[in-house]
Amino acid sequence: MTTPRPVLVVDFGAQYAQLIARRVREARVYSEIVPHSMPVAEMLAKNPAAIILSGGPSSVYEAGAPQVDAALFQSDVPVFGICYGFQAMALALGGTVSKTGLREFGGTKIEVADEAGCLLGGWSTGQDVWMSHGDSVSAAPQGFAVTASSPGAPVAAFEDLVGRRAGVQFHPEVAHTRNGQQVLERFLYEIAGIEPTWTMGNVLDDQVALIRAQVGDAQVICGLSGGVDSAVAAALVHRAVGDQLTCVFVDHGLLRAGEAEQVEQDYVAATGIKLKVVDAEERFLTALAGVTDPEQKRKIIGREFIRVFEVAAREIAASGDVRFLVQGTLYPDVVESGGGTGTANIKSHHNVGGLPDDLQFALVEPLRTLFKDEVRALGAALDLPEAMVWRHPFPGPGLAIRIIGEVTRDRLDVLRAADLIAREELTAAGLDRDVWQFPVVLLADVRSVGVQGDGRTYGHPVVLRPVSSEDAMTADWSRLPYDLLAKISTRITNEVPEVNRVVLDVTSKPPGTIEWE
Known part of the structure; x- marks a missing residue:
């Protein structure tokens, strides 16, 4: 076995926990996810190179909310807190977490301190980050330098380089945080002292x-x-x-x-x-x-x-x-x-x-x-x-969950024909790798009135669902060229007689999933 000492990502219930682990791996550092319920002694028994406390949906003051065992900080393992993990870490070390009355969700600008320290050093003030919090750290633990703030977070980042501990209120693991990967890498390389050797x-x-x-x-x-x-x-x-x-x-x-x-x-x-x-x-x-x-x-x-x-x-x-x-x-x-x-x-x-x-x-x-x-x-x-x-992802249940309604042989034939046209045209346009996935959905239980050959038709609509993503956890609809969409639509309505309408799904994930079912 060639596995190095792991960076443990402690999962406090956020779907981003695995994304944090993935970003750590992108930094060529091995990572594993462990539940917050794991005793500190078991975590330390894994001989971790560092521990990252993930975000989570709870408030640190809710009854039954997961907490960070203060015993973690009696070890010399470097620790990095993110969002909920940042607040739980601050609380366990003697800091203060409170409601400021100003929640922050989504894109937020933080003010970087003049003495920005290691994590944010070299950043200009007014940096764009991704926030998702109601509570905030209002006072950092003793020995920690506050390196950033925001309107809703008096303490948006802190660090204790002597103790090799740091944390941020925002989410550095998401693409919406500018320089977020750099923040993670500075913790891993400079604060925790980990060599990037994992491949x-x-x-x-x-x-x-x-x-x-x-x-x-x-x-x-x-x-x-x-x-x-x-x-x-x-x-x-x-x-x-x-x-x-x-x-x-x-x-x-x-x-x-x-x-x-x-x-x-x-x-x-x-x-x-x-x-x-x-x-x-x-x-x-x-x-x-x-x-x-x-x-x-x-x-x-x-x-x-x-x-x-x-x-x-x-x-x-x-x-x-x-x-x-x-x-x-x-x-x-x-x-x-x-x-x-x-x-x-x-x-x-x-x-x-x-x-x-x-x-x-x-x-x-x-x-x-x-x-x-x-x-x-x-x-x-x-x-x-x-x-x-490089084949596009395809669900295990196949076309059955791209037919809205009962699955029959005739409906499968219709969907296959429409899907093949969409894939052929995407490939011909050289855009296969620009699109993460391109579901074509048949609304089998829906019919719409159309006109073909001067006659009335009553056919099915199909939905084009091209999406762009890095990991399928979040996704946005792909802005395909209008000429390409028009060509796909024209071919489908001309070559698949059961279909008389083609529509485009412009929903991101969340709120929608990539597949319709």
């Missing part, structure tokens, strides 16, 4: 070792969906255990045009992985018949996937005991399914919330703590073809 090669080596230790000499199966997540997860497990892995491609009839062929031909040729193909389209469509609720769709698809895997496993078992199932679960899936400490259940993902209780396999989830861009980097380190590494 994606370390992830590969560590995961290979962990997978070998977990699996031993047992047989493993993996469901290939055609997406980058399952492709990278399978390639990583194959690197670890070789022919102990058999991939199962379940053609559930919910894929986009050309994707089945890509899995059956291109991926096998690139990796040499053993592949078993199961044609289960009829089974999935039968199970989905009459179902319109999106949560129910996801759970049905998750259940049927596992049942198909169980059948495939029995057929594969002749060559050995199949005890493990590989999942391409990513951290955003876990967070949105309520898997983060204190986070809300936004929607079930078929590889997180849709698994049946009587699952017969132990899970191997080598990507569970990674974001999509890290998965792509890992895929490149595994020498996967570029076309696979």
Whole structure:
């Protein structure tokens, strides 16, 4: 194992906790997330190089609100507090937290002190940062220098270089905070004294070792969906255990045009992985018949996937005991399914919330703590073809959750045709990598009046949902050229007779999710 001493990110219930860990990794420093409920002794037993206290939704004065054990500060481990973690840290060290009467949410300008210290040194005053707080630190603990303030936060940043402790009220981990990454790196490099030596090669080596230790000499199966997540997860497990892995491609009839062929031909040729193909389209469509609720769709698809895997496993078992199932679960899936400490259940993902209780396999989830861009980097380190590494994210339930209403074979055909046109035109415009994801949604239970060939039509609308993102935790709609949108719209309404209207979704995430269901 090559894993260095970790930077522990203590999760106080904010969805940004993993984003903090990701930013630390971008600084080439290894990080792990731990729950705020973990005793300090257990944290210190991990021999951390530093500890970062994340934000959270609570007020430090609420009954039952998580607190920072003062025992943490009796160690010599460097500590950095962010937002709620900043306030909890100040309180534990003898500072004062109070309501100023002026909450700050979103973009805020902070005034940087003349003696800006290490974190903010060289910053001009009036810096743009991202705030999200009601309470504020009104007095810093003894020994701390106050280096910034804002209208709603008398103490917006402080530091104690002797004790190697610092904190900020704002969120340096989000892209909206100007120079935010620099703040994190100054803490890591200059205050904590950590060398930036961790790379994606370390992830590969560590995961290979962990997978070998977990699996031993047992047989493993993996469901290939055609997406980058399952492709990278399978390639990583194959690197670890070789022919102990058999991939199962379940053609559930919910894929986009050309994707089945890509899995059956291109991926096998690139990796040499053993592949078993199961044609289960009829089974999935039968199970989905009459179902319109999106949560129910996801759970049905998750259940049927596992049942198909169980059948495939029995057929594969002749060559050995199949005890493990590989999942391409990513951290955003876990967070949105309520898997983060204190986070809300936004929607079930078929590889997180849709698994049946009587699952017969132990899970191997080598990507569970990674974001999509890290998965792509890992895929490149595994020498996967570029076309696979940079494929747009595609949900496990497939087109079923891009059809608003019942899923039928005819509706799938309509959506596939419209989706293919959108993808073809985006590629032709050279904008594939400028767009994170480009769902095309069929409003199957909605019809609108149109006119084609001087006659009245009563067809379906489709929604174009191009989004830009770094990590799928937040996203904004992509400002595609009008000429491109017009070409996509014209082709869809001309070439897909069931569709007579094309609309554009201009909602960010939040408040909307990337997928409609």
